[in-house]
Amino acid sequence: MENHRPLILITNxxxxxxxxxxxxARCVSSMGDVVVVAPEHPHSGQSAAIxxxxxxxxxxxxxxxxxxxxxxxNGTPVDCVKLAIHTIVPRKPDFVxxxxxxxxxxxxxxxxxGTMGSVLEGCIEGIPSVGFSLLHHSMKADFxxxxxxxxxIAHDVxxxxxxxxxxxxxxxxxxxxxxxxxxxxxxxxxxxxxxxxYLDPQGVPFYxxxxxxxxxxxxxTDTDEYWLSCRYVSVVPVKCDQTAHDAIKALADRLDSTxxxx
Amino acid sequence: MENHRPLILITNxxxxxxxxxxxxARCVSSMGDVVVVAPEHPHSGQSAAIxxxxxxxxxxxxxxxxxxxxxxxNGTPVDCVKLAIHTIVPRKPDFVxxxxxxxxxxxxxxxxxGTMGSVLEGCIEGIPSVGFSLLHHSMKADFxxxxxxxxxIAHDVxxxxxxxxxxxxxxxxxxxxxxxxxxxxxxxxxxxxxxxxYLDPQGVPFYxxxxxxxxxxxxxTDTDEYWLSCRYVSVVPVKCDQTAHDAIKALADRLDSTxxxx
Numbered sequence: 001m002e003n004h005r006p007l008i009l010i011t012n013x014x015x016x017x018x019x020x021x022x023x024x025a026r027c028v029s030s031m032g033d034v035v036v037v038a039p040e041h042p043h044s045g046q047s048a049a050i051x052x053x054x055x056x057x058x059x060x061x062x063x064x065x066x067x068x069x070x071x072x073x074n075g076t077p078v079d080c081v082k083l084a085i086h087t088i089v090p091r092k093p094d095f096v097x098x099x100x101x102x103x104x105x106x107x108x109x110x111x112x113x114g115t116m117g118s119v120l121e122g123c124i125e126g127i128p129s130v131g132f133s134l135l136h137h138s139m140k141a142d143f144x145x146x147x148x149x150x151x152x153i154a155h156d157v158x159x160x161x162x163x164x165x166x167x168x169x170x171x172x173x174x175x176x177x178x179x180x181x182x183x184x185x186x187x188x189x190x191x192x193x194x195x196x197x198y199l200d201p202q203g204v205p206f207y208x209x210x211x212x213x214x215x216x217x218x219x220x221t222d223t224d225e226y227w228l229s230c231r232y233v234s235v236v237p238v239k240c241d242q243t244a245h246d247a248i249k250a251l252a253d254r255l256d257s258t259x260x261x262x
Numbered sequence: 263m264e265n266h267r268p269l270i271l272i273t274n275x276x277x278x279x280x281x282x283x284x285x286x287a288r289c290v291s292s293m294g295d296v297v298v299v300a301p302e303h304p305h306s307g308q309s310a311a312i313x314x315x316x317x318x319x320x321x322x323x324x325x326x327x328x329x330x331x332x333x334x335x336n337g338t339p340v341d342c343v344k345l346a347i348h349t350i351v352p353r354k355p356d357f358v359x360x361x362x363x364x365x366x367x368x369x370x371x372x373x374x375x376g377t378m379g380s381v382l383e384g385c386i387e388g389i390p391s392v393g394f395s396l397l398h399h400s401m402k403a404d405f406x407x408x409x410x411x412x413x414x415i416a417h418d419v420x421x422x423x424x425x426x427x428x429x430x431x432x433x434x435x436x437x438x439x440x441x442x443x444x445x446x447x448x449x450x451x452x453x454x455x456x457x458x459x460y461l462d463p464q465g466v467p468f469y470x471x472x473x474x475x476x477x478x479x480x481x482x483t484d485t486d487e488y489w490l491s492c493r494y495v496s497v498v499p500v501k502c503d504q505t506a507h508d509a510i511k512a513l514a515d516r517l518d519s520t521x522x523x524x
Contacts, residue, residue, distance in 0.1 A: 042315075044314050045314040046309075046311045047308075047309035047310035047379060049374070050307040050309075050471065051307070051471060052307040052471055055460070055468040056469045056471075057466075057467075078309075078374070079471075082456050083457060083469060087457060087459070108502075111382060111386065112310055120373060149520070152520045153520070156516060156520070163509050166509045168513075180520070181517050181518055181520045182514070183510050183513040183514035183517050185505040185510065186503065186504070186505045190386050190388075194344050194345075194348050195318070197349070204319075205319075207317065207318045207345060208317055209312065209318075235513065237506040238504045238505065239504055239506040239509075240373065241447075241450065242372055242373070242448070242500045242504065243448045243499065243501070244425070244427075244499035244500060247425050248446065248447060248499060251430075251445040251497065252444070252445035252446075254418060255415065255443050255445050256442070256444055256445060258411070258414045258442070259442060
């Protein structure tokens with residue numbers, strides 16, 4: 001039996017220039033062969049967007065870290081995963097790790113997150129995949145306190161894999177040594193007061209996204225928002241199948257008899 | 263009691279110029295007050311992407327259809343829903359309908375679809391929301407055979423609502439009168455052979471997304487792919503909560519004891 005090291009594909013949505021991605025690469029570089037394929041430019045909030053109808057370019061960058069190769073793609077996080085698998089890496093990656101994101105992807109943010117978009121893409125491809133995010137937006141964020149936890153989760157996933165169709169959304173409190181890890185569910189919530197209104201020099205209005213997250217379950221003690229507030233690393237298992245299986249029967253009773261001849 | 267007509271927000275990802283969106287608006291214009299807020303330019307494959315760090319503009323367009331108002335936003339489908347709710351419509355919409363998309367959003371396409379991104383946004387906001395897609399990419403696609411089914415599903419959702427946290431992904435076979443409606447689950451699958459490679463005039467390679475969908479469950483008779491192949495309209499209930507609740511316990515047994523001091 002060939003004793004090969006696992007092939008770890010690393011990506012993010014903050015771009016190759018964001019410090020979080022090299023921190024992640026260093027956290028796992030002893031665990032396998034690491035190939036970093038990241039967007040050339042920031043793609044926060046790009047969800048699972050793909051580039052359709054436009055050409056993509058791949059560029060290799062020099063890397064002074066042993067055992068790590070670096071590439072950029074002029075596209076989205078999902079483009080990076082797709083193009084990496086199709087063209088860049090020599091065989092299908094064994095793991096996809098994304099991040100470390102500069103900013104939270106807890107709660108409903110999983111829907112908008114480019115970090116988690118790339119993780120879902122790995123999951124759809126059947127690859128155990130994990131997104132890591134630090135609750136600090138700054139490009140100067142200190143990732144060192146997260147190192148042991150990122151390494152422990154990566155090590156566990158490399159050792160044990162993940163259930164089919166399930167990936168992980170890991171969020172890490174900033175500026176503290178985390179108390180531990182809690183596997184939990186995403187808090188229900190939404191964003192509100194979302195846009196600031198401005199007038200341009202011609203007096204024409206324009207709008208800029210801002211807003212704040214409303215946790216609709218502030219009393220719940222089994223959500224990622226709760227455990228992050230307790231200074232724990234939250235680990236939410238996320239399904240790539242979005243079908244609401246429980247809802248099929250009642251809806252079928254209502255709709256399957258519709259003929260379109262009403 | 264005030265007997266007000268429901269407020270129906272309509273959007274899409276193919277842009278205000280795509281014929282499918284006005285077809286959808288006409289299908290439901292007798293059922294409520296219709297406000298169309300659509301991307302200025304096409305945003306296929308934009309998933310639930312949001313515009314962060316850049317300004318958005320709203321423009322009203324004249325509309326010669328009675329009872330329908332038209333607006334464009336220079337952003338994504340989710341931007342359209344967010345900005346519509348925040349700024350354009352006089353009160354929270356009662357329903358969000360997106361489409362009719364020019365092309366399929368069945369199976370795994372729900373993940374990449376801008377149509378379904380906007381529908382998930384409505385769902386996150388607590389609004390019963392439905393995405394409609396016709397299995398025909400052409401801007402000259404004939405939507406007339408879909409009319410009765412689109413109207414029937416919209417009418418049902420307006421009459422009965424949807425379960426909390428659940429939206430609908432409706433796909434409609436093209437060029438046939440559908441046999442009926444089937445509520446079902448999304449087929450598992452993925453895209454393969456995804457990029458065509460070219461050389462530019464300088465001999466530098468670039469890549470263009472293509473590929474084809476691989477249905478991993480070709481034998482299954484309860485999936486959207488199956489029922490679409492039987493010329494039925496497929497209706498997949500989709501959850502906005504992506505947590506894999508079933509996976510929490512086993513993962514917690516593995517990870518919750520990790521201290522980060524390994």
